[in-house]
Amino acid sequence: xxxxxxPPAGTALCRLEEIPDPGARGFxxxxxxxxxxGFLVLKDGILSAYEDTCPHAGSPIGDMIGRxxxxxxxxxxxxxxxALFRIGDGAxxxxxxxxxxxxxxxxxxxxxxxxxx
Ligand code: FES
Numbered sequence: 001x002x003x004x005x006x007p008p009a010g011t012a013l014c015r016l017e018e019i020p021d022p023g024a025r026g027f028x029x030x031x032x033x034x035x036x037x038g039f040l041v042l043k044d045g046i047l048s049a050y051e052d053t054c055p056h057a058g059s060p061i062g063d064m065i066g067r068x069x070x071x072x073x074x075x076x077x078x079x080x081x082x083a084l085f086r087i088g089d090g091a092x093x094x095x096x097x098x099x100x101x102x103x104x105x106x107x108x109x110x111x112x113x114x115x116x117x
Contacts, residue, residue, distance in 0.1 A: 005034035022073035
């Protein structure tokens with residue numbers, strides 16, 4: 001693992017079928033004092049992944065119960081101040097960071113296993 005706690009390429013995350021569609025799942029990694037979090041979103045069979053840090057104030061996107069999406073599962077929503085992000089590309093379309101976007105987290109699916117790329 002790197003100094004930042006971010007997992008290296010090839011780190012197994014979960015099986016694709018463990019993520020509801022539509023749905024999301026967060027992952028936390030620790031290395032010493034360093035914490036790093038990311039999340040996966042599955043919608044209509046398309047997998048997206050982002051670092052769990054909001055471009056507005058740096059808060060986690062997910063809430064305390066691991067919710068990342070709006071009730072209708074049409075946008076990613078920041079738990080801190082409600083910014084909305086497009087699922088497919090992480091662009092912020094409403095809220096205090098409109099025009100900015102989530103940082104992608106490269107992942108791949110190999111034989112049904114989602115892993116970092
Ligand atoms: S930290 Fe996400 S909207 Fe403010």
